[in-house]
Amino acid sequence: xxxxxxxxxxxFLPKINRKxxxxxxxxxxxxxxxxxxxxxxxxxTARLPDVRKTSQEVQKDLLNLGSxxxxxxxxxxxxxxxxxxxxxxxxxxxxYFGSQIDPLKNFLLVGGCRESSFxxxxxxxxxxxxxxxxxxxxxxxxxxxxxKYLNRLSDLxxxxxxxxxxxxxxxxxxxxxx
Numbered sequence: 001x002x003x004x005x006x007x008x009x010x011x012f013l014p015k016i017n018r019k020x021x022x023x024x025x026x027x028x029x030x031x032x033x034x035x036x037x038x039x040x041x042x043x044x045t046a047r048l049p050d051v052r053k054t055s056q057e058v059q060k061d062l063l064n065l066g067s068x069x070x071x072x073x074x075x076x077x078x079x080x081x082x083x084x085x086x087x088x089x090x091x092x093x094x095x096y097f098g099s100q101i102d103p104l105k106n107f108l109l110v111g112g113c114r115e116s117s118f119x120x121x122x123x124x125x126x127x128x129x130x131x132x133x134x135x136x137x138x139x140x141x142x143x144x145x146x147x148k149y150l151n152r153l154s155d156l157x158x159x160x161x162x163x164x165x166x167x168x169x170x171x172x173x174x175x176x177x178x
Contacts, residue, residue: 015070026070029136032129033066039125042118048167051115051160054093055122058153061086065146069133075142083145090152097156097163104162104172112161112170119161126154 005012010019013026020026040062043055065083068075110120130150137143165172 013070015067016072025132025136029069029129029132030066032125032132033062033069036122036125036129037062039118039122043115043122046115046118046164047113048115048164050096051119051164054156054160058156061149065149069136069143069146075145080142080145083149087145087148087152090149090156094152094156094159097159101159101162101166107175108162109173109175110161111173112165113168115164115168116161116170119157119164123154123157123161126150126157130154 006022009022011022011027012019037059040055040059043051046052046055068079110117130147133143133146133150137146162172164170
C-alpha cells in the first residue's frame with residue numbers, strides 16, 4: 001500500500017493530528033518500538049513455552065506504550081498505576097527466570113541457543129529505545145513509567161537469554177579478559 005504522503009520527508013501522525021518531519025525524534029522512538037516488537041517476534045518460535053508467552057505479552061505492551069508515549073494529552077493517573085503494575089509483573093517474571101539460573105559473576109559473550117541470541121538482540125534494541133525515550137520524555141514527567149518499563153524489560157530479556165541457554169542445555173559463554 002502506498003499513499004505518496006511521505007514522499008517529501010513529512011508524514012501525518014493521526015494521534016497528534018498534524019504532519020511532522022520524518023527526522024523528528026518521535027519517529028526514532030516509534031521506529032525503535034516497532035523494531036523491538038519485530039525482534040521479539042523471533043521468540044514466537046522459541047522451544048520454551050514460557051519464553052514464547054512472555055515475548056508475546058511484551059509485544060502487546062510495546063504497541064500500547066508506543067501509542068501512549070505520543071499522546072498529546074496528559075497520561076491519567078489510573079493508566080500510570082496500570083503500568084506501574086505491569087512493571088511489578090515484569091519483576092516477577094525476572095524473578096521466575098532468575099531463580100532457575102546461576103548467579104552471574106562475569107561478563108558474557110552472546111551465544112548458545114537461538115532463543116538466547118534473539119533475547120540478547122531484543123535486549124540491545126530495548127536499551128537503544130530506552131535512551132531515545134529518556135530524551136523524548138525529559139519534559140513529559142507523566143511518561144517516566146515508560147523508561148522504567150523499558151529498563152525492567154532489558155533486565156528481563158537478559159535473564160530470559162540466560163534462562164533459555166540453561167533450559168536448552170547450552171552453557172553461558174564467559175568472557176575472559178586477557
